[in-house]
């Protein structure tokens with residue numbers, strides 16, 4: 001639902017050989033900087049509170065279609081992100097049916113109780129509460145819950161970050177910029193509200209928790225350390241901001257064209273994100289309308305309509321009005337606990353502790369980078385819907401024409 005003109009398909013399991021992705025719908029002629037895309041992939045792997053795997057990974061997107069001589073071709077962009085740890089998983093995640101020697105002796109099931117004669121390395125039979133393990137296992141009728149967790153893993157978000165990277169480069173040609181920062185981890189909160197765009201863009205990445213305020217960032221780090229000492233996990237809140245948004249993205253005319261709804265869908269699709277706030281929505285719900293809505297003014301020199309405040313966060317009626325987009329996303333604490341919760345062994349029906357997979361203590365800083373990518377996808381999609389074009393030059397001509405039209409508003413008919 002959230003994409004109308006672009007298409008993104010991703011495939012691949014967390015410990016499979018690679019993630020494979022196809023992004024279709026960007027015009028030809030968008031300059032492509034692969035270093036910037038790899039830099040975003042690196043930002044996704046960072047952040048205080050991540051686990052061991054992030055130290056092994058060094059994700060890079062290898063383009064195998066849709067880009068030539070540093071520009072998009074208008075054809076589907078196809079890219080691969082390899083799993084550097086594949087040699088250690090080849091045996092467990094291979095596509096071939098296991099041979100007799102694979103299933104005899106030697107390897108010990110992670111569940112610790114694989115059925116006799118089926119010694120299956122890393123088989124998972126003790127579903128983790130808060131993960132797709134059990135619901136997915138029941139739905140897809142799998143006896144090894146690894147068949148579910150491998151795809152449900154947030155590893156897939158690397159594909160999205162690369163897709164978002166292409167979209168950011170397209171959006172830059174329309175002057176649109178995107179940045180993100182972390183505003184809460186557990187009970188440690190950034191008190192400042194309405195952090196300006198330049199501060200977010202220029203300072204968030206200097207902090208290990210991607211927080212723009214050192215004192216608040218310090219409290220966040222302490223909270224992560226305390227949770228880690230307790231063998232526990234934390235969630236939090238991040239904000240994604242976008243500026244120079246053209247007026248008129250999205251539409252009020254149909255429920256599934258509303259841009260705020262498309263953004264919410266895209267954000268909730270990121271694993272572990274459970275609520276989305278546009279603008280000051282949570283505060284506004286407790287205020288009278290007179291304190292909330294943004295007054296409209298007119299700049300007669302530039303012939304632009306302005307909002308001295310931006311509490312709506314960039315959309316009214318599902319349509320952008322030119323103000324910055326401000327989206328806050330609420331992430332639940334990670335589900336895999338090193339002190340596992342109660343679960344049930346699907347082989348025996350007995351009460352057991354859930355299996356423990358490698359896990360982060362906190363991934364809010366990384367999730368914020370994924371949030372940037374998802375906003376970039378939705379905005380690139382909405383720009384292509386509004387301006388169209390098969391080449392970037394055509395899209396830009398249509399965009400400039402529309403900006404001109406707005407300056408002449410209202411129409412003299």
Ligand SMILES: Cc1cc2nc3c(=O)[nH]c(=O)nc-3n(C[C@H](O)[C@H](O)[C@H](O)COP(=O)(O)O)c2cc1C
Pocket residue numbers: 051130131132152153154157270271272273332334335336337358359360361363366367370
């Ligand atoms: C960047 C990122 C990293 C994540 N890392 C972990 C992790 O290490 N351990 C964990 O239990 N969940 C992690 N998650 C969350 C799970 O993937 C997610 O909670 C799970 O797949 C269930 O989906 P749901 O929470 O959307 O219902 C991560 C999420 C993101 C966005």
